[in-house]
Amino acid sequence: MDAFIQKFCEKYSLPIALSLQLLDNMEKFTFRKGDFLVQEGGRNSNFYIVSKGIWRGHYLNDGVDVSVWFASEGEAIFSSWGYVENTASLVSIEAMCDSELYGISKAKLEVLYAESVELANFGRRLFEQQLLGLESWMIxxxxxxxxxxxxxxxxxxxxxxxxxxxxxxxxxxxxxxxxxxxxxxxxxxxxxxx
Structure with missing residues (x-):
């Protein structure tokens, strides 16, 4: 089993079989250093899992580049605004090195949530982790x-x-x-x- 799957399962308390089911419904993407998943003001409602590489969420504040989060192997990344509201993102999501992601559209992920209580609970835990991370960063x-x-x-x-x-x-x-x-x-x- 790939190391990123193990890390993903541990971080989000997801059984390996369920994570493999999720990955079977995802598409693999390759990015180069400096590529963006979404830029501030752009839209992207997809959900991704980092299988290789480092990503950074950041925004401009009066011309100053402010980093909000970093994500690495086994972590989920997405534009909160795009995913939750299908609105323009307030952060840019940028590859810090050559990277690989597995991605799935929100619509397809919502179907999986409707078909599996365990996956729906994963979605809830994911947002709980995001909220805790944000509050920790602020505090x-x-x-x-x-x-x-x-x-x-x-x-x-x-x-x-x-x-x-x-x-x-x-x-x-x-x-x-x-x-x-x-x-x-x-x-x-x-x-x-x-």
């Missing part, structure tokens, strides 16, 4: 906790440093790239002293 934002957020991000997604420019990681942490450099230097000194 822990800001400089006083930036070091802890950085360490948590590295623990949960160590591959980010290979593919995501530090300026995007800094914006996700709500700090400047210079502040992130100071945090990294401090952590490097501590590691050296141990």
């Amino acid at each position: 822990t934002g800001g400089s006083p906790r930036a070091k802890e957020r950085y360490l948590t991000l590295l623990e949960e997604n160590p591959e980010l440093l290979q593919y995501v420019p530090l300026k995007h990681i800094a914006s996700y942490l709500w700090i400047t790239p210079q502040s992130l450099s100071r945090i990294r230097a401090e952590l490097g000194r501590r590691k050296k002293d141990q």
Whole structure:
């Protein structure tokens, strides 16, 4: 079994057989670094699972590029506005490296939900996870906790440093790239002293 399926099942508490059923109804897509799933102001109501690569959700705030989330192997990605309301997205979803996704239209996914209580419950758990992630990002934002957020991000997604420019990681942490450099230097000194 592919590693991304295992991660997907663990993250969303989905039995492997059910995840394979879902994947059987999805189409595989390949993207290059810098490709967009949707750009701010565009529409995309499809649902995707990352099988390979790193993705970033971001928006422009007075010309400043702000990272909202990162997603990697085994995680679901979609435009909330496109999926829920079929309206224009307020974030751009961009590939940070060459990537592969499995995708399904909202209409086809809704049919699967109607046919399976287990898949419908997966859909509910998915949105619960999205809500928790968003609240966590909002609550822990800001400089006083930036070091802890950085360490948590590295623990949960160590591959980010290979593919995501530090300026995007800094914006996700709500700090400047210079502040992130100071945090990294401090952590490097501590590691050296141990």
